[in-house]
Amino acid sequence: MSYRQLLPRIDPDVERAVLREVLENDFLLFVQYFFKIQNGTKFRLNDHHEQIAEALLRCHRHECKRLVINIPPRYSKTELAVVMFIAWCLAKNPACQFIHLSYSDELALDNSARILELIQLEEFQALWALRLKADRKSKSLWRTDEGGGLKAGAAGGAVTGFGAGVDDTQFGGAIIMDDALKPDDEEYEVIRRKTNRRINATVKSRCNSRSTPIVIIGQRLHDDDPPGFVLGGGTGEEWEHLKIPVLRKDGTPLWTFRQNIQDLVAIQVADKHVWNGQYMQEPIPDEGDFFTIDNARWYKTLPARETLNTYGSSDYAAEDKAGSDYTEHGIFSVDPAGNIYVTDWWSGQKKSDVWIEEQLDLVAKWKPLLWCGETGPIKSSIEPWLTKRMRERKTYVPLRWVPHNTKNYKVAGARGAQALWEAGRIYLPEGKEWAQDLLRQLTRFPLGTLDDKVDTLAIFCKLISKVWELSPPEPEKEPFVIADTALILEEYAPQAQSEEW
Numbered sequence: 162m163s164y165r166q167l168l169p170r171i172d173p174d175v176e177r178a179v180l181r182e183v184l185e186n187d188f189l190l191f192v193q194y195f196f197k198i199q200n201g202t203k204f205r206l207n208d209h210h211e212q213i214a215e216a217l218l219r220c221h222r223h224e225c226k227r228l229v230i231n232i233p234p235r236y237s238k239t240e241l242a243v244v245m246f247i248a249w250c251l252a253k254n255p256a257c258q259f260i261h262l263s264y265s266d267e268l269a270l271d272n273s274a275r276i277l278e279l280i281q282l283e284e285f286q287a288l289w290a291l292r293l294k295a296d297r298k299s300k301s302l303w304r305t306d307e308g309g310g311l312k313a314g315a316a317g318g319a320v321t322g323f324g325a326g327v328d329d330t331q332f333g334g335a336i337i338m339d340d341a342l343k344p345d346d347e348e349y350e351v352i353r354r355k356t357n358r359r360i361n362a363t364v365k366s367r368c369n370s371r372s373t374p375i376v377i378i379g380q381r382l383h384d385d386d387p388p389g390f391v392l393g394g395g396t397g398e399e400w401e402h403l404k405i406p407v408l409r410k411d412g413t414p415l416w417t418f419r420q421n422i423q424d425l426v427a428i429q430v431a432d433k434h435v436w437n438g439q440y441m442q443e444p445i446p447d448e449g450d451f452f453t454i455d456n457a458r459w460y461k462t463l464p465a466r467e468t469l470n471t472y473g474s475s476d477y478a479a480e481d482k483a484g485s486d487y488t489e490h491g492i493f494s495v496d497p498a499g500n501i502y503v504t505d506w507w508s509g510q511k512k513s514d515v516w517i518e519e520q521l522d523l524v525a526k527w528k529p530l531l532w533c534g535e536t537g538p539i540k541s542s543i544e545p546w547l548t549k550r551m552r553e554r555k556t557y558v559p560l561r562w563v564p565h566n567t568k569n570y571k572v573a574g575a576r577g578a579q580a581l582w583e584a585g586r587i588y589l590p591e592g593k594e595w596a597q598d599l600l601r602q603l604t605r606f607p608l609g610t611l612d613d614k615v616d617t618l619a620i621f622c623k624l625i626s627k628v629w630e631l632s633p634p635e636p637e638k639e640p641f642v643i644a645d646t647a648l649i650l651e652e653y654a655p656q657a658q659s660e661e662w
Contacts, residue, residue: 181288185253189214192245198284199275204237205418209405213241216403220374221250221332227400229388230378231442233407236416242378243272243339247311248279250332252289255307258334260325260367262316264343270300272339273313277303309334316341316356316387320363326373335374336364338387344439347382348572348607357390365396380439385610389444393610407440438608449604451572451579452615457600458588463502469494471504473523473532473558474621476613477539478510488516489617492527495625501581502588506595508614513543517550524551524558532558533624537565563623572607575615578622587618 184191189206192214196204209232219225232238243261250257263269277300280291292306302323304310312323316338327333338360346352364375377387385393391400407415407425414422429436438444448454463469471494478486492505505527507519524532534540540562551557581587582603589596602614 177288184288185249188218188246188249191249191252192241195245195248195279195282195285196240198282199279205416207416207418209415210237210241212403212405213238216401217242217246217376219401220335220376223329223332223372225401226372226374227391227396227398228374228376228403229392229400230376230403230405231381231388232378232405233415233440233442234380236405236419238378239272239339242376243337244275244279247276247337248285250334251280251291251305251309252285254309254331254333255289255291255305256309256327256333258309258323258325258327258369259311260320260323260334260336260364261311261313262320262336262338262364263340264316264346266301266315268340269313269315273300273303273311276311316359316364320367324367324369326369329370329372333370333373335376336367338364338375338377338379340379341377341387342379342382344382347386347438350385353383353385356387357385357395360387360391361396381442381444382438383444383608384605386444389610404442406442434608444608445605450608451575451606452582452603454600454604456583456585458585459591460502460588461591463494463504463590464496466494469496469502471495471527471529472621472624473520473527473529474617474624475520475532475534476616476620477513477516477534477543478613479539486510487611487613489613490516490520490523491614491617491621492523492529493621493625499629500586500588501621501625503590503596503599503618506593506599506614508595508598513546517543517547520547521550521554521556525554525556529558531561531624531628533561533563533620535565535620536562561624563620563627571612571616571619574623575606575619577626578615578619581622 184194189210192210193204193206196202213230213232216225216228216230220228230238230242247257247259247261250259261269261272263272277293279285280289281293285291294304294306294310301314302310302312312320312325314320325334325336342353342356368375377391379388381388383389388402390396391398392402405415407420409415414420414425420428425440428440434444434450437446437450471492474491474493476486476489478488487508487510490507491503494502494504496502505523507516507523509516509519511519520532523529544560547560578587589600599614599618602609602611603618606612606615
């Protein structure tokens with residue numbers, strides 16, 4: 162006889178009502194219950210799941226409107242924050258309206274299909290008779306009979322025609338961005354900026370009420386990825402931040418079911434960049450990566466100017482409005498041993514008439530042998546005006562233009578500067594604020610938000626490599642000694658029959 166036969170018979174309707182109430186009031190129990198039904202295996206609950214669940218419940222209770230969750234890949238973030246959370250909210254309130262975005266349509270639609278599959282399970286329907294509109298059951302957009310539903314798509318695509326949330330009286334849905342940026346796109350500034358702009362221009366406008374939460378979840382990839390953008394004030398709002406690195410403070414693994422310490426060591430050794438960003442949620446270590454802080458060299462006073470060759474370099478900005486790149490002018494002095502002293506600097510988001518004058522002021526002050534910039538549209542537009550002002554001011558410097566690197570190939574363009582930096586050949590002046598700014602950009606390159614100073618240094622290093630290539634040091638000559646011993650003279654004397662020799 163089973164234990165159930167020993168218990169009083171429970172009315173099925175009462176049993177369903179009790180189970181329904183328990184699951185509606187315990188999100189993680191809901192997760193465990195339906196994960197086992199949907200996947201046929203137990204959900205391995207860990208404390209980081211509890212942290213994510215509590216953060217989501219704060220959104221559900223209207224205690225948090227803007228939330229960033231950073232966590233390593235494959236740690237159940239999508240299962241909890243997208244599939245289970247949306248299904249749970251619809252169970253409690255079928256009128257909830259959600260927008261779910263990811264870096265690709267395929268990924269977002271796959272998550273949408275999993276939610277549809279869950280809410281149409283027999284076990285789910287037995288507890289909540291949630292019905293879908295017959296004409297609105299596609300993976301990209303589906304609705305409930307009560308007016309709720311989900312719009313799913315790519316973060317860079319269109320989400321017009323559908324809003325998230327209902328009103329301010331109760332939780333009515335949210336916008337959830339899961340992996341808004343693909344790891345392969347982290348170095349592409351155009352893609353990053355497009356995704357970030359859409360958060361302000363499109364995503365925020367899809368909130369149907371002021372209390373509609375926006376949740377961004379995923380691993381860190383870049384200083385200016387979507388989490389970095391919003392946490393840095395890009396939306397003008399305060400965002401709560403839940404950062405979950407793969408290692409705990411005591412150095413133990415976060416979730417040994419997924420990865421033990423040997424697994425994590427292998428990841429760290431294989432790819433430092435992936436380890437820092439995707440696993441530790443710090444895309445740039447404090448000590449730097451491409452340019453390491455240990456190789457920073459400093460000088461107090463510049464060597465005698467007559468021993469130095471001085472050059473100028475610029476990275477010109479195409480625009481002068483707020484949020485655009487900076488125009489940067491750098492002065493570099495090179496000693497006979499090939500050491501480079503960063504000598505002077507100007508930086509600003511100004512119109513071209515301002516930075517042309519600033520550049521010529523540096524020319525007048527330092528009298529560089531050459532001044533270099535990048536080829537391309539900027540060269541074509543500013544070179545005539547720059548040469549005109551040189552004639553008017555009677556301040557001259559030869560201009561040289563190095564090959565242009567697109568935004569997507571900054572790393573390749575900076576390799577020469579990296580080699581000189583790591584060799585300890587680049588010196589920064591002590592006590593200069595602009596030198597500290599340059600160092601910050603160097604140690605955060607190529608994942609930092611700003612890199613215009615790095616570009617200026619990289620342009621100069623391209624120029625100086627060409628100068629060194631055209632004028633290599635003369636090889637040392639072997640001393641010439643005239644042999645005057647009889648033996649050597651006789652050995653090399655012409656062999657003739659005449660005794661006159």
